Amino acid sequence: MANTLRGxxxxxxxxxxxxxxxxxxxxxxxxxxxxxxxxxxxxxxxxVKRVKEGDIIVAGKNFGCGSSRENAPLAIRGAGVSCVIAxxxxxIFYRNSINIGLPILESEEAADSIDSGxxxxxxxxxxxxxxxxxxxxxxSAPFPEAIQEIxxxxxxxxxxxxxxxxx
Amino acid sequence: MGMTITExxxxxxxxxxxxKPSELVFAKVDLVMxxxxxxxxxxxxxxxxxxxxxxxxxxxxxxxDHFVPAKDVKAAGLSKIMREFARKQEIxxxxxxxxxxxxxxxxxxxxxxxxxxxxxxxxSHTCTYGALGAFATGVGSTDMATSWALGENWFRIPxxxxxxxxxxxxxxxxxxxxxxxxxxxxxxxxxxxxxxEFTGEVVRQLPLSDRFTICNMAIEAGAKGGIMEADEKxxxxxxxxxxxxxxIYESDEDASYLKTYEFDVSDLEPQVASPYLPSNVKPIxxxxxxxxxxxxxxxxxxxxxxxxxxxxQILKGKKVHRDVRLxxxxxxxxxxxxxxxEGLIQVFIEAGAVISPPTCGPxxxxxxxxxxxxxxxxxxxxxxxxxxNGHPTSRVYLCSPVVAAASAIKGVITDPRKL
Numbered sequence: 001m002a003n004t005l006r007g008x009x010x011x012x013x014x015x016x017x018x019x020x021x022x023x024x025x026x027x028x029x030x031x032x033x034x035x036x037x038x039x040x041x042x043x044x045x046x047x048v049k050r051v052k053e054g055d056i057i058v059a060g061k062n063f064g065c066g067s068s069r070e071n072a073p074l075a076i077r078g079a080g081v082s083c084v085i086a087x088x089x090x091x092i093f094y095r096n097s098i099n100i101g102l103p104i105l106e107s108e109e110a111a112d113s114i115d116s117g118x119x120x121x122x123x124x125x126x127x128x129x130x131x132x133x134x135x136x137x138x139x140s141a142p143f144p145e146a147i148q149e150i151x152x153x154x155x156x157x158x159x160x161x162x163x164x165x166x167x
Numbered sequence: 168m169g170m171t172i173t174e175x176x177x178x179x180x181x182x183x184x185x186x187k188p189s190e191l192v193f194a195k196v197d198l199v200m201x202x203x204x205x206x207x208x209x210x211x212x213x214x215x216x217x218x219x220x221x222x223x224x225x226x227x228x229x230x231x232d233h234f235v236p237a238k239d240v241k242a243a244g245l246s247k248i249m250r251e252f253a254r255k256q257e258i259x260x261x262x263x264x265x266x267x268x269x270x271x272x273x274x275x276x277x278x279x280x281x282x283x284x285x286x287x288x289x290x291s292h293t294c295t296y297g298a299l300g301a302f303a304t305g306v307g308s309t310d311m312a313t314s315w316a317l318g319e320n321w322f323r324i325p326x327x328x329x330x331x332x333x334x335x336x337x338x339x340x341x342x343x344x345x346x347x348x349x350x351x352x353x354x355x356x357x358x359x360x361x362x363x364e365f366t367g368e369v370v371r372q373l374p375l376s377d378r379f380t381i382c383n384m385a386i387e388a389g390a391k392g393g394i395m396e397a398d399e400k401x402x403x404x405x406x407x408x409x410x411x412x413x414x415i416y417e418s419d420e421d422a423s424y425l426k427t428y429e430f431d432v433s434d435l436e437p438q439v440a441s442p443y444l445p446s447n448v449k450p451i452x453x454x455x456x457x458x459x460x461x462x463x464x465x466x467x468x469x470x471x472x473x474x475x476x477x478x479x480q481i482l483k484g485k486k487v488h489r490d491v492r493l494x495x496x497x498x499x500x501x502x503x504x505x506x507x508x509e510g511l512i513q514v515f516i517e518a519g520a521v522i523s524p525p526t527c528g529p530x531x532x533x534x535x536x537x538x539x540x541x542x543x544x545x546x547x548x549x550x551x552x553x554x555x556n557g558h559p560t561s562r563v564y565l566c567s568p569v570v571a572a573a574s575a576i577k578g579v580i581t582d583p584r585k586l
Contacts, residue, residue: 014356015444017552019554019555020552024204024533024555025532025533028234042553042559043553061356062355065356067290068288068305070205070208071208088356088359090359091359091391099307100309144323155309156309156312157216160312160316160317164217165217
């Protein structure tokens with residue numbers, strides 16, 4: 001069950017942009033520890049006070065739109081969030097999350113039905129999302145095979161390491 | 168089946184005869200661009216990857232632009248890491264404060280991007296270079312480190328969306344209005360994962376500065392890149408700046424597009440995007456007259472020499488409204504120099520504007536003009552997300568340089584044609 005996550009949902013709307021995930025004024029830092037305490041503060045001041053290790057962000061479409069700053073998924077991880085479920089992701093945020101090993105799942109139905117505070121269980125191997133509070137389950141879109149390999153290796157760092165070693 | 172410009176560039180860089188949308192390929196990159204705000208993390212990741220040397224120091228550009236001149240001690244530390252990495256890896260295209268500029272204006276100016284190139288940059292507005300017929304896309308720091316180490320990266324071939332502009336652009340309406348209008352029509356996620364191909368008679372008539380502005384904001388519709396077919400204006404521009412060989416790609420007639428939009432722009436008004444989304448676009452007649460506290464003319468979107476010429480034409484002999492601060496930011500040192508020799512700096516200073524050195528500064532709420540609580544800004548930049556430009560209650564409207572100049576005089580959002 002190592003690949004199963006469990007946490008409470010924090011729900012937000014469409015187009016949560018990288019400026020609200022982590023404003024540029026904090027981007028002189030790039031460690032999850034330094035960024036985490038400011039995660040989402042311009043959107044929801046209560047978020048970092050209430051979020052607990054393992055909790056899950058649930059959002060609408062185009063999550064992570066805007067800047068290329070990798071500080072955004074790092075801030076989310078630094079806040080203790082275990083994964084993000086959204087209707088869709090902006091493409092740079094999508095790549096950055098996979099590269100740093102932040103699990104992201106795409107599911108319209110889950111994003112619609114989950115409310116803030118719902119208790120969720122996520123199986124990263126199958127992409128199954130369970131809403132324990134409401135007793136409903138959902139599936140998420142599987143990753144393309146090449147991306148699954150990056151995820152299997154634990155992120156882009158190991159992927160490149162392996163490629164460099166094989167040269 | 169024919170291919171689009173985008174598909175041809177990816178095919179050429181991944182050693183294939185053809186590629187199709189949604190395919191995943193490993194493609195070689197011609198240039199990897201990073202800035203003071205994204206390079207330090209890449210350096211750390213590069214070291215963690217066990218990489219020792221970059222794949223080719225000549226294909227890497229490192230630009231001081233986001234928090235420079237250093238806004239505080241931490242920012243100074245970021246530039247220092249980048250400087251030391253450039254020395255260690257013998258990267259000649261390291262651009263120091265005073266010889267630098269905003270990356271997306273600087274790299275074309277230095278002749279580092281040519282038609283047919285595949286460019287990745289750790290800045291979302293890297294898509295700007297599509298105006299030269301290159302495919303350029305923004306990536307994060309880990310992707311930049313990957314590209315430094317391997318000289319290639321994985322890409323999903325984006326489907327293309329064709330945007331055709333026809334008709335004749337009215338006076339005081341230009342590239343910024345075209346792209347704002349387009350983002351308003353498509354929405355901020357209207358082109359996610361796609362390549363936006365801009366074409367039509369209007370594009371061919373536009374100066375390169377306006378074409379850069381259009382491709383620059385492709386990301387605001389979620390696109391992976393914006394691209395235009397290179398014409399004579401492009402080949403003249405690049406051959407003045409580089410001796411490297413290049414290839415011009417054209418989309419085949421039977422190339423396939425996810426969607427095609429045709430916009431007749433003959434009656435287009437100046438466009439304004441209201442807070443807090445760049446897609447929240449309306450013609451100026453539906454927005455004016457909103458009171459403003461600060462105007463910024465500059466950024467990677469609208470900091471070209473032509474942008475300042477257009478703004479100066481409006482401001483010449485006029486004064487900035489007493490309740491407004493006007494901040495003018497040339498994108499590169501060369502643009503600043505040309506503004507001095509053309510007398511544009513004189514016009515701005517006499518009008519009561521402040522001139523900033525080249526920097527991203529206020530566009531990202533970094534420094535050089537951050538907004539206070541409840542203040543309203545009118546910027547020629549590219550994004551107006553909540554809190555981006557200062558206090559989370561501040562509000563920013565996006566517009567063209569001529570709208571910004573006219574509004575700075577009046578103190579409220581103003582149609583420059585009514586001055």
